[in-house]
Amino acid sequence: MLNQRFASPTDLREACSILGQGGGRTAILAGGTDLMPRFNRRRPGGRPDLLLYLGGLHLDYIRVEGHTLVIGACATHEDIADSSHVREHAPLLAKACSEIGSPAIRNAGTIGGNVCNRASFADGSTALLALDASMVIASESGDRIMKVEDFVTNPFMTYLKPGMIVKEFHIPVMLPEHKWGWQKWGQRRGSFISVTSVAACIKIQDGACSSARICAGAVAPTPFVSKTAPAILEGRPLSESLAEKAGVAVSEEADPQDDTRASAWYRKRIVAILVKRTLIALA
Amino acid sequence: MELKAVGKEKRRYEGLDHVTGTTRYVDDVIVPGTHVVKALRSPVHKGRIIRLDTTRAEQLPGVAGIITAADVPCNSYGFLTLDQPVMAETDVRYKGEPIAAVAAQTEDAAIEAVELIDLEIEEQTPVFDVLEAMKPDAPKVRPEGNILQIGDKNYRSVVFGDIERGFDEADEVVESDYLFPSQEHACIETQVSLAVPESDGRLTIYSVTQALYFLLRQMNRILGQGNDVSERWSGRMQYSYRGTLGYCDIKYVGGTVGGGFGGKTDLHADPITALLALKTGKPCKWRWTREEETLFSTRHSPWLMSFKDGVKKDGRIVAREVRSIHDAGAHTGMSSYVVDKHCFYVIGPYHIPNVLVKGYVVYTNRTPTGAIRGFGLTPGTFASEIQIDKVAERIGMDPWEIRFINAVRNGDQLATRRKLDSVYLIETMQALAEWAGVTLPEKCARANSDPREAEVWPLAETMEAPLEWTGGTVS
Amino acid sequence: MKKRGKGLAVAFYPTGLGGGGDFSHAIVKIKPDGTADLIIGTVELGQGARTVLPQMAAEVLGIPYEHVRVTNSDTDSCPICFGTFASRVTYFTGNAVVQAATNVKQMLLAEAATLLDTTPDTLEIVNGIIQVPDDPKKSISIGDVAFSALYVKHKFLVGNGCFGRAASRPDPETGACDPLATLAWAATWVEVEVDTETGVVEIIDSKSVYDVGKAINPALVRGQIIGGVAMGTSWTLLESLYPYYPSPEHEARSFRDYAIATTMDIPTMESRMVECLSVGGPFGAKGMGEMTANPPAPAIVNAVHDAVGVWITKLPLTPEKVLRALEANGRAASAEH
């Protein structure tokens, strides 16, 4: 109790240094939409010794650098959904972020938090995966860059070591030959958590699909990029039957669990349909 | 005479308070020195308490007092069947059943104290499936058995006419099973109770109850002052704090509630805050978290219903047999009452001359169920109204027509023999059909709720049960 | 493929506790400014008891609704109300209020008659003025009467009302009993669209007609109907605490898992009222708060059957249940061929 500390540094390296000093339990606070409900459960011993707040770091920028869209980790879902840069260069992400939770949640929740909390249903992650985004991880000694795909593969462990902070995301800007689609399904229509989400980013050249990244959320321990769908789609013009095959393929890769919101059985069904419908809409 | 106030769209009495945020709900009442209450709840669905030691928890700074079952003067309450403990004595019957409760100066201290209570429970095999629970060799949820005895039967029966004869007369028999699941009231305001010991020895309870006097009576009994407290609890009467605490010594304060729907009809938090307030002499407040509210407050019971209808080709339903099983959870609560109400009306608003209904209250190791909007009729209406469509389908009749043919009219009897007045089902359906643009068959369009001619329908023997107005005494 | 279907359901609902024996009291007292205090033990849950009950008192007393103040705060100050449940308050407490207001009105008229040198039966109360019809000289305000009664004659103008029904225990063999005060009636018509690929059911239209007896406050009655239809629809399509019943696995524990309808889940819901006055209810009113949640479930199930030919007899009516039923049907159909 006595040594608890709320730190709100204004410099990224300083923040990393505070985190690197370790000692006791540490939590990183951005928007708080995931972290605060956990604290609010008031489990004995659930309180950290150090709470590092990222709000002072001004990591909420969104800008275009050459062919890369750069989004600070603390940009909120609302910032992203509202940004003309994102709408122009990564409309898939803008769309996904515009459907997370409700307005108040989007005003607080950040894209960095969405990825770092590694929920299977994190819509931000699912969209970033489809966009083949990278992320910059800062530490006291400097920055390193890694694929979001390599970051979100484990639902239980983080790649972040003490002293590391996710700084920003790099997204290749969409080209005219790129097409995108986003669909999510939940128990209800308003303010819901994805029971299944699908993000697709495909490239059409000479009437045929030349590359395809199809991602699914909430149907496996983490959102994943389909490994089998590209082989079905690439080199062929998009068609209804091809879309259906891709849907079945993604469904076979899915490894969902029963939970309160839906059964694994239904998730397998719906992911195939969402993939199919997403692709048909792009054809 | 022209009405001036009645029938008019007057604004809500407390409307300005609501839109300015000044309405005072129980959680908005501030009493200086209020202590925070937290409960130790059962971690298992079914078990036996082997050890319960609060010594370490009591020594924690900030803790004002801890109560367990031993502190409850009369540790059994209920609506009609008094079988629910305020806190578990030795047997724990559902996950989340309160075992002990703490009052402390701060929420942190209360939570830590709950953690420090030494509890050992021997886990036992629970039962969740009502059909399993009804078998003779099923694990017992309650020592009395898993099915509530109602008189000399283990079900409520409603019998009208001659069911055998009804099925003999029928051209077709339609059978179907229905499941109505368990739902939460989901009021946005959770359970809140604030008990304040007053300087004159009285106790004020600020409560979210839907029924101030209803709970006052139950609280009175729990605190050991009811006229009907059995011998079993006489040894605990010493715990009646501050001498006699009678009916007039409890003041229930409430009247403004953040949503009810039946979820604030049963006792939830009040006995524990009251006992802690009496034991510690401090105002004690317990506000349930959303998780407690969702998992441990009363909820809609699941219902399994089996229907068997006999129908004639002309659309007349001549026999209906219903077996309903109400999954009560671990304690009786209002179950016997809700099963009664269900059985009285499950036949639906139809004139069916031969009826047999059996309603069972079955215990499982779930959170106890309780009152909810629609009290037994919601599942009954659900099943009965699908059933009648199924019957219509079987005989190739329109769903509107079959309802007109069987609709009750003035002077008809329910299966409980009550003769009906102010019946308006046919007219209500006609109004809907017209609005929805549905063309009704001629005889439906011309029908009305006037009494039917007696010889058309074979009425069972009539038991006159006129309304009796009482002058204010409870019989 | 999307298929549409229509479904009908009707309902009835009794007013008052299932076993009878419940009652309500009311106290109405007149203050020297001519306003009235209505004191009841009835809890306001949001349905509008604190609005319709003073409306009734105002009607009986001949004063504006705005001149009635309501106290329903605690068991020290307020008389007994059995509770706000069983769709009973408008009918039971309402009758008690009418009785209490009638009693105090008699006192007022008697006092006024003395002051106006006439007999009580010649008097009427219009907008707070006690008068002999067609004789403008013979009139006096309620306030003046109450003031005179209180400060000159030292009389406290207070009326009591009580209304209840006898308990009715069911016969152990036949269940025979008289368990109700009156019945309200309803009919609901729903149109749905079913996506046969996903099993998702969308409600296109919902029309409900309710017989509510006399609607004491039509706006509040409409609120009960719409709110109840919304709750019933939410129960039907979304809600179960035990999604794998009877297994307790994955029991819902928060609003995140236990999805209730939001603004975006509410279909177009239209309602109309018809008024078949009750026997014995205040102004012919009936209790109707609870029943409004009942017809949606069967109406939706029947509409889904009309659309795609499957009966969903276990709620909630999730897309999964529809899909499984369609597949089972498909298998049965192909087996037949």
Next chain:
Amino acid sequence: MALLEIKVNGAVHRAEVGLTTNLLEVLREKLHIMSPKFGCESGDCGACSVLVNGKLRRSCITNALSVQGCEITTLEGLSEDGDLHPLQKQFYEKYGFQCGFCTPGMIMSAKAFLDRNPNPTDDEVKEALAGNLCRCTGYVTIVDAVLSAAKELAGKLAGEPEGELAGERG
């Protein structure tokens, strides 16, 4: 514990708060500003909605120290000089509540929304309020009230005379 300083409805308040204390606890328990309600403490029901620097937030999942120095607006701060805000007036007149418990959060959500979108459609209002749960009303009268308030606000901007609020409780 740390010292928090915030401005609530125009007045500066200070309170000692813990590391994980949420803004709702501060408003209700320390400052006794009671219109934001406790409903879920997980951000799912919306009964605690307030504005933080003009943006809609769930106070129950807003870390108190993260809004150090911010301006907070609750329902108490909505009416000016005792006059009802058009949203308050329309919720009152259109029966946009039953039990009233969700009302403060509902009105604050509507306020944040109308500030950004003064001329909304029915569907836009529904989308904006989708995070605010109400179990009583079925939302119909609430959406109606917000649309009416938007019209009234537009009329005010255009300089139309204000409608009288008919009778205090009439």
